[in-house]
Amino acid sequence: MAGVVGLLLGTVAVRLRPGGGFRATLRRTRDALRDAYAHRHVPFDRVVTALGPGAPDLTRYTVNHDAEAIVPVTLADGTTVTPVSPTAAYAKAELGVLFEEHAEGHVASFLYRTGRHTPARIAALAADLAAFLTAVVADPDTSALPDVRQPAPVDPVSAVDHGRPSTPDGRRTLSGLVVAQAAHPGRPGGGRRPGGSVTYRELVEGATELAGRLAGAGLGRGDRVAVRVPRGPALAVALLGVLRSGAAYVALDPDQPATGTPP
Structure with missing residues (x-):
């Protein structure tokens, strides 16, 4: 691996049971992550195989957190380097949420497959998530938290094709x-x-x-x-x-x- 350049990530499966308030859930999550990390060398595909075909889709949704603030850097010769966030060409998961820490504050981004979700459903999810986080900040121990509704997937029949459903002159493909x-x-x-x-x-x-x-x-x-x-x-x-x-x-x-x- 000495000659390999790039970002190498390993996927670890974690079983979580929310409930009893946000702070208590956060503590259980921390403990579960510590236990799961001890088994980080087990290949993720073996975990999926062991769970069997009746297991939930473990890659349907993703949540990532980037704790490093993106700020310009001035080099010794006076050159200023301004980081530019990459634009994803496609969604690897059905729905992904990325939390980033910027100089002006925290930002959440949603990346989703347009064949499964609409902008209106994602906007509703974002509003629910904002209300949830606001309630958590106000009282981390409360168990009366607003629900974050899972956006219902788009009916595949009425979804827009990834390929063009019609030609430029109006004829159906x-x-x-x-x-x-x-x-x-x-x-x-x-x-x-x-x-x-x-x-x-x-x-x-x-x-x-x-x-x-x-x-x-x-x-x-x-x-x-x-x-x-x-x-x-x-x-x-x-x-x-x-x-x-x-x-x-x-x-x-x-x-x-x-x-x-x-x-």
């Missing part, structure tokens, strides 16, 4: 046509194959989930995604998911030997 069918009350079915069937809504929901995963991996417009799936509903979900992410798919024949598949 393939992705836009399927989404329109799913939203039509008279079109409950779709995607029927010998290997099973899937409704238009299930097709769009599965494709939206895949599009989010692709976006989380940094894939989008201008990228190509290889799809090697047998014919059936799963193939339809995969192709539509790639299109909804904004990328283009490259269909590979699953019957061809893996050695003959192009990289």
Whole structure:
């Protein structure tokens, strides 16, 4: 690792049980973090595997805190270096909150997937969080704290595509046509194959989930995604998911030997 340059982070799973006032919860959280740190060498993927498929999604939401104030620095020769906060190109988690300490005070930033949440829902969440923190500062021991409502996710069928739902001249794209069918009350079915069937809504929901995963991996417009799936509903979900992410798919024949598949 001597030649590695960059930020290396390890994810540690922590089980928390809030209740009994903010100060008491904070103390339990501190103790839980200390206990969890003793097991920091256990790979996070092993924890997820051990919890099984019925476990909650441990990477759906993230909360980060940057305690270092971002202030300009003047060098010995008089040059002033002004730090610039990077702008995220995409949200790695469904919803992330970043707390930063600046010279003028604390700032909270929300980074979220537009296919799952709307600006109005995030604004409501921010208002709830501000009310919660205000109550905590006023009385850390009170247990009568305002609720921070979890923003309900956007209906995948009515969500805006990561890829364009229509062309500049107003014509529907393939992705836009399927989404329109799913939203039509008279079109409950779709995607029927010998290997099973899937409704238009299930097709769009599965494709939206895949599009989010692709976006989380940094894939989008201008990228190509290889799809090697047998014919059936799963193939339809995969192709539509790639299109909804904004990328283009490259269909590979699953019957061809893996050695003959192009990289």
